[in-house]
């Protein structure tokens with residue numbers, strides 16, 4: 001699905017440029033840059049932010065799922081997901 005009509009960017013392209021860790025984009029502007037373009041009208045920024053947030057949530061859930069820490073009832077890793 002096209003999420004940015006000005007730059008003809010799809011949701012899949014946005015998801016593809018998301019990578020966990022410090023090197024990945026953290027703002028919509030960084031996503032545009034990652035995809036070799038720049039925002040024009042800005043109408044898509046909210047949608048791009050939602051895709052980013054979903055990607056971050058998915059990465060956090062995956063990290064907790066594979067968590068090997070034994071924190072018990074006060075697990076800080078679980079709190080990051082909630």
Ligand code: FES
Pocket residue numbers: 003004005006007038039040041042043044045
């Ligand atoms: S729709 Fe993305 S900059 Fe216009």
